[in-house]
Structure formats: C-alpha cells, structure tokens
Amino acid sequence: MAIESPSEKGGFPASRPRIFASDYSLSFALVLSGVLLLAFVVRFLLAREIATPWIMADELIYSELAKNFVETGDFLVRDAPSHLNNVLYPVLIAPAWLAVSIETAYDVAKAINVVLMMLATVPVYLWGRRLMSPGYALIAPALVLLMPGMTYTGMLMTENAFFTAVVTACFAIALTLERPTLFHQALALGAIGLACAVRPQALVLLAIYVAALALKLGFDLRTPDGPRGIRYVLAELRRFLPSGLALALLMVGYVVDKSVRGDGLESGLGAYGGVVKVEYDFANARAWVLDHFAEIGLSVAVVPVSALIVLFGLAVLGWALSAAERAFVAVAASTFVLLVAEVGVYASRFALRIEERNMFAATPLLFLALALWLARGLPRPALLTAIAALVPAALLVALDLTSLLNIGILSDTFGLIPLYRLSAVIDGGVATVEDLMVAGGFAVGLAFALLPRRPAAVILPSIVAVFLVVSSYYVFGSVRDQARATVGLVSASRPSWIDEQIGPESDAAFVYGGTADFFGDAQILWQTEFWNRSVGTVYNLGPPDAATHLPNPARFDYVTGRLVPAPGTRNPPIRYVVVPYTVTLRGQQLVQEGPLSLYRVQGPLQLATHIGGIYPDSWMADFAAFTHYAKPRRPGRLRVRVSRAGWGGESPPGKVTISVGKLANVNGAPGINPLLASRTWTVRSGATREFTLPTPGYPYRLEIRVTPTFTPAAYGQADIRQLGAQIQLGA
Secondary structure (H helix, E strand, O other), rough: OOOOOOOOOOOOOOOOOOOOOOOHHHHHHHHHHHHHHHHHHHHHHHHHOOOOOOOOHHHHHHHHHHHHHHOOOOOOOOEEEOOOOOHHHHHHHHHHHHOOOOHHHHHHHHHHHHHHHHHHHHHHHHHOOOOOOHHHHOHHHHHHOOOOOHHHHOOOOOOHHHHHHHHHHHHHHHHHHHHHOHHHHHHHHHHHHHHHHHHHHHHHHHHHHHHHHHHHHHHHHHOOOOOHHHHHHHHHHHOOOOHHHHHHHHHHHHHHHHHHHEEEOHHHHHHHHHHHHOOOOOOHHHHHHHHHHHHHHHHOOHHHHHHHHHHHHHHOOOHHHHOEEEEEEHHHHHHHOOOOOOOHHHHHOOOOOOHHHHHHHHHHHHHHHHHHHHOOOOOHHHHHHHHHHHHHHHHHHHHHHHHHOOOHHHHHHHHHHHHHHHHHHHHHHOHHHHHHHHHHHHHHHHHHHEEEHHHHHOOOOOOHHHHHHHHHHHHHHHHHHHHHHHHHOOOOOOOOOOHHHHOOOEEEEEEOOOOOOHHHHHHHHHHHHHOOOOEEEEEEOOOOOOOOOOOEEEEOOOOOOOOOEEEOOOOOOOEEEEEEEEEOOOEEEEEEEOOEEEEEEEOOOEEEEEOOOOOOOOEEEEEEEEOOOOOOOEEEEEEEEEOOOOOOOOOOOEEEEEEEEEEEEEOEEEEEEOOOOOOOOEOOOOOOEEEEEEEOOEEEEEEEEOOOOHHHHHHOOOOOOOEEEEEEEEE
C-alpha cells in the first residue's frame, strides 16, 4: 500500500510554526549552562530548607553506608553488613562525610544530590539535539528542572542517582538502535550496569533494550521506501550479536557463581529478592498498573503522554520519521510501558500505594516526546489524536482518591500531594477533587486535540510548565513541613546535642523502645543516630526497629533490669548511654534533651526504673507497667493519678485496675508476686482520681489495666490510637 505524504494525511503542515528560528548551537549551549547554574543555586537553597532526613529508615541507611565507606571502606550499618546491594549511591555521596560536622556533611550530600539529578538534563538535551533544533531541544530539560521530583535532592535517597542513570541508559540504548556499533553497544550495557548498581530495579532496562529493538525494527519496516522482509530483520539482529553474547556470558557466569556459593538466584537482588519469590494476583496487579499509568499521566499534566501516543501511532502508520526519531519513539514507548508496569506490579503486593518515585525517571522521555511533537509541527491525524487525547484523561477516572490520598503519599507519590492539600480546604473534600481532576484531564485533552497549531505550540507546553511549578510548590511545602516536624521529635535547635556534650569521637549506646509509640520510638532513634556520630550500638527494650533488620547485640532482662549479652559474647564496656523518657539508669544523668537523657555509667549497664505502655502525652492503651529496680530499699508509697481529663468527648466507661507488689519472674516475663495492694475504679470522660499505694522494697512493679479502651477516631477525631486513660506517677 502506498504511503501518503504527511500533508496528504493532514499531519505535518507544509508551513509549521517556527517558534525557534535560530540554530546557533553554541548560544543555546551557553543558555543551557546558565540556566543549569541558576537552577543549581535555587535547588540547593530549597534542599537546605529540608531540616532533616525523614524518609526513614532509608535515608539513615544510605547515610550510614556512605559514612562507613569513607571511614572503613566497608558498607556497614551499626557495624554490621548491610542487606542492600545498591551501593553506588552511597559511594557517590560518601565524600560529604569527610566533614566532621554532620550539618556540613548533610549540606554537602544535598549539593551532590542536586548535581546528580540535574545531570539528567545533559543526556536529555543531547538526545533532543539529535531530534530537533536547539530551541525545541531546550523544552525537555527546562521541564525536567521544574519537576516536583527534583525535591528529592533534599533527601538522601537513591532517586537522585537512579533518575539520571535511567535517562542516560535510555539515551545510550537509543544511540545503539540508530547505529549498533561495538562502542554504542558497550555504552548501552555499561549504562544499564551503572543503573543496576544504583538500584536493582534497573534490570528492567534489559527488557526495555529488547522491546525497543523489536519496535525499532517494526518501525523500520513501516517506513516509506524503507527496508522490507525477514532478511533485513535477521541482518539487523546479527549486528546486535555482541550485546546478546555479552548478556549470555553474564547470565551464565551469574548462575555458576550462585550455584557454587549455594545461593538462590534471587540473592543477587539483595533486599529486593522477595519480589521474585511471591505470587501476584493478576487482577489486583492489573488494577494497580492502570493506577500507575493514570498517576504518571496526571503528574505531567497529560499532554506529554498524549504526544508520545501520537508519535508512536505515526511510527506504526509508517510516517516518514528519521532513524533517530524511530529509535527515540521505540525507547520512550518501551520505557514508559515497561517501567510503569514493573512498578505497578510491585506496588500491588509490596506497597499498596502508587510508587511514583520508582517510575518518575520515565518522565524526561515524555517531555522529549512533547518537544519532538511540537518540533514536528503538532501532527494530529483525527483518529490517532482522539485516542491520544482521551486515553490518558480516561485513565484518571480509575484513580480512587478516597483510598489514595493519605499521609503515605508524602514520600512516594508527589503527583498526588497537590490534590491531597486541595482536598483539605475545598468544599466536598476528596469527592470534589476527583471531579476536578477528571474534568481537568479531559479539558487538557480537548486542548491537545482542538487548539489551533500556532497558539497550541505555546499554550500546551506552558500548561505543562505551570502545572509542574504549582505542583512543585505544594510538594516542597509538604516535604519541608514534614521534615521540620520530624526533627522536632528530638531537638529542632540542637539535633547534634550528644556530640556537643561528649564529642563525636566518643561512643554512646542507645536504649531503644519500651514505649507505646513504636513508630515514634523508631523515628527518635533514627534521628539521633543520624545527627550524632558518637551514637553507635543500639540495645532494645523490645523488638528491634523493623527497618534496619539488624540483630540485637544484647537484650535487657526485664526481671533484673540488667543487660544480657548475646550468646557467645560479652558486654562491651559502656561509658555513655542515651535513654528514652521511659527509662532511668544506674549512673549519672548528664543532660536531658526532649524525650531523651544522656547518662554516664560505670560498671554493667542496669535499669533503675522503666515505665512501659505509656505514650509521650501520658495516655496509655489497655496496659501499662512501672518497674522500680533500684533504690529505695525500704517500703514506701507511690501516687498514681488516673484520668481522662484530656478527653472531653464521649467514651465508654473504663474499668481501671491498679496492682502493685514485688517484681517476679512470671512464666518467663516480669510480673507481680506476691501482690501487695490493688485498687479499682471506673474512669469516664473528663474524670480524674489519684491513688496512693504502698510499695515494697525494691525491686517492685506496678501494673495498670483499663478495659474497654476507645479511639478518638470513632468520634470524628484524627487520633486513631486505642486509649484507656492518662497516667501520672509521683512519690
């Protein structure tokens, strides 16, 4: 069948708008350099406004890996090997920890982040220059600089390196598809390897390489006056034999190595090995994949996705695209589909939220698609344009914002943060936001399809740019506020207070856990570890913090209050110990800062008192206990104040039982035997009562039970905790 010319098909106009007429590459390169310098300054200043690492324990782990790599050459967390294989990012930020001051190291690491992420504009611009004039080629890197994802430069996350690594690898793959020389193939495989060293997720680039090659060959066969037949395909595939052989050798070597070691093949994925060992529900995975496609379209204001669909359709229809354009469309389409699908399937089992941060590396390719579509004169064949305009907008209907808009999106789904903020202030809440989102998507789709070419060439990229700026404003504000609230858990003004007190070269242990607020305990621990070089070993009063997955070096015996070493080990000498507000030690308290105290101790580490089951705001759930291990030796008295004075709403009456007696080992756990005294009472909203109970000589234990509990969330409040009563103790 004869291929009609673009003008005959209503596509590329004979006189397309020329917004950027000049073609002075040097001038545009200088302009790009100036923009990058300004953008670096702006992004670094914004990154410095993020007061502390808060995506925990990820940021702590990467900072610990970087710090230990500088100090010892090993990748350790709390002096133990890490379970992570993605070590390239910690190596890249490691020079920051040559600074003695943690504040300086944190700032330098952020500066490195800004450089790493902004480097993505280089392959984006170079790629654009292979496809279009310098003016149009500037559109994509400019949009990259406006992305909300740039806010990750203020966080110690692999996204900063992964973003640029994926874009670079995609560019290298496209170069290889154009001219599969040995150098280009080595460049592509090397870039893929570097991306995998940043994060094993980049293994999807191998599938992208294969899929893009298949698409490129298909596009070639559809090109007017282009090659035809299976002989061309086979000849082209032979040119890629070096890549195939290299990959085959790597796979065989990997399998042999794992077999010799006796490890499973998935062990090379490190902490991500579980993703290939579980079963996925197809229907559930499909739903999450659709949600991810919808969200990434929303995050870029729809238009770039529509542009990619049009370009893909034109390549399939056999329009006269250049070899570079066919390679770009093949890589962009493969990356967009496979990367988003990979993340959607993963989220369906492991995240249960939209993981934009794992797929936003595909967005620069969408911006390039928009720029190429504009440079090509905005071709809009009727049926293809209708599909391109309607599909991304229609996908937005599938997004269930009621289940998606929650605090979890702050770290993972920047595209939804503006909607989350809007739902809190607009009449109708989430339902109204959903209607506005869908209406906006279809409005932009109509603009893509119906605006006259000349104004559309300006209006459409402007819509995307303004949308990115507004989104970035709300994303940055949310992240900044979250970081400020997190650092406030310890000390907003002096987060390095332990190093200031005893010096960064000293060694201080940290006693973790023992309160009712497990998440709050973990955040306080992680913040303290990050900001104080002197804090090293962590001893647990309960289960270890789940995020680090590290064994306990020792544990506390609740019956004696003493530290018990792990089997086959001895307790190391300890001079300084940091404890939470629920603990006092036998030793000298040096300073108290927020919920923590710093002690100097001598001899074996032993608790003096411990109170468990009480939140920092004095509320307990259904059980709390106070154990006194040290003085006074003589019997005495203890005042216990029980109340619901802090709750003025409705609540079911709670039966309070207070018991006190000698501390004893009861079935392997601390308990009371014999019982010395007990009291009962019924607590109601707003009520308060104080009890005075006799206490035996130490060690003794006080236990408080309240049943039933209530949750403020059942009465229209945000607090979802199960609460029994507020507790205060006094001599």
